[in-house]
Amino acid sequence: xxxxxxxxxxxxxxxxxxxxxxxxxxxxxxxxxxxxxxxxxxxxxxxxxxxxxxxxxxxxxxxxxxxxxxxxxxxxxxxxxxxxxxxxxxxxxxxxxxxxxxxxxxxxxxxxxxxxxxxxxxxxxxxxxxxxxxxxxxxxxxxxxxxxxxxxxxxxxxxxxxxxxxxxxxxxxx
Amino acid sequence: xxxxxxxxxxxxxxxxxxxxxxxxxxxxxxxxxxxxxxxxxxxxxxxxxxxxxxxxxxxxxxxxxxxxxxxxxxxxxxxxxxxxxxxxxxxxxxxxxxxxxxxxxxxxxxxxxxxxxxxxxxxxxxxxxxxxxxxxxxxxxxxxxxxxxxxxxxxxxxxxxxxxxxxxxxxxxxxxxxxxxxxxxxxxxxxxxxxxxxxxxxxxxxxxxxxxxxxxxxxxxxxxxxxxxxxxxxxxxxxxxxxxxxxxxxxxxxxxxxxxxxxxxxxxxxxxxxxxxxxxxxxxxxxxxxxxxxxxxxxxxxxxxx
Numbered sequence: 001x002x003x004x005x006x007x008x009x010x011x012x013x014x015x016x017x018x019x020x021x022x023x024x025x026x027x028x029x030x031x032x033x034x035x036x037x038x039x040x041x042x043x044x045x046x047x048x049x050x051x052x053x054x055x056x057x058x059x060x061x062x063x064x065x066x067x068x069x070x071x072x073x074x075x076x077x078x079x080x081x082x083x084x085x086x087x088x089x090x091x092x093x094x095x096x097x098x099x100x101x102x103x104x105x106x107x108x109x110x111x112x113x114x115x116x117x118x119x120x121x122x123x124x125x126x127x128x129x130x131x132x133x134x135x136x137x138x139x140x141x142x143x144x145x146x147x148x149x150x151x152x153x154x155x156x157x158x159x160x161x162x163x164x165x166x167x168x169x170x171x172x173x174x
Numbered sequence: 175x176x177x178x179x180x181x182x183x184x185x186x187x188x189x190x191x192x193x194x195x196x197x198x199x200x201x202x203x204x205x206x207x208x209x210x211x212x213x214x215x216x217x218x219x220x221x222x223x224x225x226x227x228x229x230x231x232x233x234x235x236x237x238x239x240x241x242x243x244x245x246x247x248x249x250x251x252x253x254x255x256x257x258x259x260x261x262x263x264x265x266x267x268x269x270x271x272x273x274x275x276x277x278x279x280x281x282x283x284x285x286x287x288x289x290x291x292x293x294x295x296x297x298x299x300x301x302x303x304x305x306x307x308x309x310x311x312x313x314x315x316x317x318x319x320x321x322x323x324x325x326x327x328x329x330x331x332x333x334x335x336x337x338x339x340x341x342x343x344x345x346x347x348x349x350x351x352x353x354x355x356x357x358x359x360x361x362x363x364x365x366x367x368x369x370x371x372x373x374x375x376x377x378x379x380x381x382x383x384x385x386x387x388x389x390x391x392x393x394x395x396x397x398x399x400x401x402x403x404x405x406x407x408x409x410x411x412x413x414x415x416x417x418x419x420x421x422x423x424x425x426x427x428x429x430x431x432x433x434x435x436x437x438x439x440x441x442x443x444x445x446x447x448x449x450x451x452x453x454x455x456x457x458x459x460x461x462x463x464x465x466x467x468x469x470x471x472x473x474x475x476x477x478x479x480x
Contacts (some may be wrong), residue, residue, distance in 0.1 A: 009381060040458040049404065054327075085289060088280050088282045088290035088291065088292060088294070089282065089290065090279060090282045090283070090284060090290040091280070091415075092279070092280055092282045093279070093296065093327060093329075093330070096356075101290075102291060103290040105289070105428065112262065115466070117248065117463075117464065117465050118198070118435060118436070119198065119200075119203075119251050119274065119276065120202075120203050120247065120433070120435070121247050121248055121463030121464060121465040121469065121471060122433065122435045122463055122464050122465075123435070123438055123440075123464045124435055124436045126435070138192055140287075140288070140289055147435075150197075150198055150436065151197070151198065151327065151374060152198040152298070152327075152378070153251070153276045153279060153298045155248050155251075155465070157466065157467065164466065164467060167467070169276070169278065169279045169280070171279050171296065171298055171327060172329045173327050173328075173330055173368075173370075173372070174366075174368065174372040174373065174374045
């Protein structure tokens with residue numbers, strides 16, 4: 001009984017520590033080996049020991065700009081800025097007065113610009129999505145699109161700091 | 175007589191009102207490489223391509239003329255056109271088609287995770303079919319075109335009928351000064367109608383173009399394009415063509431043009447080269463656009479005049 005209470009206490013304590021930790025304060029780039037903040041230092045192994053017997057499933061995902069891949073927590077700067085899905089807009093084809101929504105999954109928070117080109121190759125619209133906001137957040141983004149464009153096909157690109165991460169086409173109807 | 179020819183153009187210019195939601199005109203990109211190379215200044219084609227630019231220019235073609243043009247923009251959007259013009263006992267007749275096609279457009283849905291997915295692929299086409307006539311009137315050049323417009327917006331079909339009227343004047347006021355005037359899409363009440371009941375305006379445009387032969391080997395071009403909208407807009411273009419003395423079968427040219435993209439004015443530089451041999455001409459033009467993955471557009475056209 002005491003062992004069970006002690007284990008539960010440890011679990012709650014460590015869980016609280018993990019969630020109260022300010023990850024951006026972490027100064028050790030090898031975060032997968034040791035976690036620190038300004039007051040406390042503890043290892044992943046120590047945390048893991050407290051979780052023995054608990055079912056912990058961490059799929060490859062992002063959390064506060066850190067990628068959790070099950071075994072290591074990788075510092076933000078080590079995550080490549082990339083798309084983790086194909087780019088589509090829904091609905092497509094769409095009615096221009098009703099608009100559409102551009103969807104894509106980002107590997108991390110980053111500044112994104114969506115540029116659309118008409119069928120002559122000239123820029124018809126541009127949408128800026130700052131990091132952390134809609135369109136620039138880690139995970140799946142849905143960017144509302146209600147630009148006043150002429151009916152037809154537009155090629156649009158997902159751009160981060162001049163690098164094209166993805167490309168798709170939208171077809172607007174009158 | 176000249177005033178009578180210009181009066182219809184002036185009238186349609188002042189009475190046409192065009193609003194938003196306009197139809198995308200595939201013939202606006204370019205109709206032959208030489209025209210694009212001098213800044214997309216239309217009206218001076220001396221081949222069957224006059225069908226697309228100014229039907230009055232058909233008077234410059236010989237007994238039989240053929241022209242074809244093709245380009246690919248942004249890797250998978252294909253523009254192409256072809257025209258034939260021939261003489262009849264009443265005047266010159268021209269027939270042509272402009273096609274714009276884009277494929278690989280995703281028809282989308284939402285998957286079980288709430289993310290967007292491609293269910294199937296649809297296509298887009300925007301075609302115009304031309305029938306032109308330029309009567310033989312001594313000393314004057316005038317032409318008419320009837321157009322059938324047809325499009326497919328991912329399974330949504332649309333169509334319309336419209337017309338162009340043009341005139342062409344040689345040695346206008348000065349020796350060597352040629353003027354081309356074209357009223358494009360003059361049936362201002364005609365709308366692009368789709369199968370779902372929706373419709374689009376077809377913007378009327380007036381194109382006034384000038385070619386001045388500074389010397390036998392050097393021609394200057396300019397154009398003003400009036401676009402009648404709720405807020406009227408005009409765009410300009412200038413160009414130059416030079417035929418080197420040591421290469422008389424070749425012409426090099428360049429131009430600058432303004433474009434109207436979604437109510438914003440943009441501009442661009444164009445250039446090109448043509449090679450003439452006997453009754454044939456092969457032309458190439460280059461244009462740099464804003465598409466960052468591939469901003470180099472190449473245009474090739476070929477024409478024969480018998």
